Amino acid sequence: MSQKNAGTTMDGAADAHTRPTLRTVAAEAGVAVTTVSRALADDPRIAETTRKRISEIADKLGYVPNRAAQRLRTGRTKVISLLLNPRHEFLSFTSEFLGGMYEGLNGTGYSINITADSLGDDRLETIRNIRRHSLADAIVFTRTECFDDRARYLLEHDFPFVTHGRTDFMTPHPFVDFDNEAFVRMAIARLVEKGRKHICIVMPNEKYTFGQHLRFGARQAATDHGMKLTIPAEVDLDSEPDDIAATLRSLHAGPDAPDGYVCVGEVSALITLAFLNDMGLAEGQDVDVVAKRASPISNHFRPRIETIDEDLRATGRAMAKVLLDRISGAPVEDLQVLLQPEGPFSISR
Amino acid sequence: MSQKNAGTTMDGAADAHTRPTLRTVAAEAGVAVTTVSRALADDPRIAETTRKRISEIADKLGYVPNRAAQRLRTGRTKVISLLLNPRHEFLSFTSEFLGGMYEGLNGTGYSINITADSLGDDRLETIRNIRRHSLADAIVFTRTECFDDRARYLLEHDFPFVTHGRTDFMTPHPFVDFDNEAFVRMAIARLVEKGRKHICIVMPNEKYTFGQHLRFGARQAATDHGMKLTIPAEVDLDSEPDDIAATLRSLHAGPDAPDGYVCVGEVSALITLAFLNDMGLAEGQDVDVVAKRASPISNHFRPRIETIDEDLRATGRAMAKVLLDRISGAPVEDLQVLLQPEGPFSISR
């Protein structure tokens, strides 16, 4: 009817139960099933004229390959599994990162299967399940640990995966990471410029590699600038917000209170700002805050704070590229991406 | 070796290329392939003793059914597709809702395939793709519109789906929704109690059904209490935050400025609070704010505001239940869930 439909595959023809198969197309074209399969796969062994004729007939009949049959035959799923832990700080992370992955996978025929990092006690169970049921061609996970059991398992079984973050394993593997060490150096340098003397950072748990990178970078920068650095030991990024707030308050009450804060996440920034508000501390006067910005949402935090960007959308895109390259067998040295922070940006406008 | 491994299926036995099949198990047990298939499916036609013997052998060999083969044979995918638009306000929505769905699907063998609501212009393309490639047994989508083209398409093709939100179609279909009408009434009633006279609400676009419900409820409540109600026409929930802020400012500058705000989302609440801060308005004195709380993150907004809860995790769980029931053919009247708001809660502690 409409212009639009004229160019596109007819939809009604592909009704659930009468779906045309290779056989249907082959019969219509008067060739063998194999020929159709090859023609549609652009196999060079099929003559250009037949290829064209067959693909026209396939279009006319509304042929769509059956994914289940392809999977059974080839063993490939055209699916990528993303492991996420629903308990963790998603906030903008999921949407930005995921959005980037979609951009990167667009047009490749791959889809993303999101799996909850086990609800139970054994988080390897999820991964075993994916591998054993052949639920995906590759796996992605985040919050990578220095000696990550998931990475170890996948390495051992030679199952394709890409981590968000690095590990400390000797065996190299594909990853996409953000240079948190550079980030924290920049953040601290900025606080130094503002004349701050004592910096406080609530860190991710040290089992995470990015927790190590942040600690290392922070200690180095603090030493370089001769600043005092406090990393609360009782709480980390995943602690109950109320516990974090209590820790910040008690630090502030003690002698030599911090006058500069680095927030390595958006939730952390919100909590810190709430703490400042509750204590009646004026950002920009009594203290300064520099936070990681992973999405535009940070722009609406008040008081305004300075930010350094982690481009999660670009991370997602890089992840998609690395995944596809890994699946098609690229060498691991081409599959290690370290993204750099951008900023600092002053949000005031 | 360990206690743990003793009870569970051996893993090494299931190595990628030597994976045991029904045939392997059948040979080992000295029975027919069909018998094994039935035994493992707990078919009553198989004697209890054989069933037990076979399932022990299957365990020993580390047999796992091949999903692709099952799909090809049965046409079922054991996958549920969730359509998400990466451009929209996810924030906590995704994580909470998704977390709930996982809880609900836990142990059912179903997995969730997250698909970006088309990046291109034709968002039906995504759905057609799912249907035509049999990528899922059912589809879920959010931000349902009064005359939603996705719902229309799926109804026409009799493809199982559950919407988050209702439609205005005559044909009933499964949905899970939050009673936004009740929510906004409660929010306004609360502002009335606080002595407010002029309420401002930035609404979702009116094409969304929940936008209609909110408008209806707000107008009713305003009339009932004799309050003035302003719904800015130039912006909606999806507008650029800066545009929303500008609108709020110009409303405030005009005569008869609003003294009460209802925020129907977390981003909206953040923007409103930033606006109050920028204008030097004191929440609780100059104005009052009541916001929808969809996750604990709202607790850290400052100044503290009163909230009414939408339990997105429960929504996700309900969604999972409705989906499973829909797939197994339950009547549509049992598949329509309307969840109630909880609160109001005063966040101060």
Next chain:
DNA sequence: AACGCCTATTGTAACGTTGCAAACCCTGTG
């Protein structure tokens, strides 16, 4: 004209599962 060679196409056999109809065995009954 016969041969070999290259290209284009074909036929057959799986992949691992489940549905269906048929066959088997065993027990109880006439």
Next chain:
DNA sequence: CACAGGGTTTGCAACGTTACAATAGGCGTT
């Protein structure tokens, strides 16, 4: 002892695809 009948088990076929080996046809070479 034959036979019916129920409970169990079996074999075959099919789902739609792709890999592999084999075949048919055309053309240049000797």
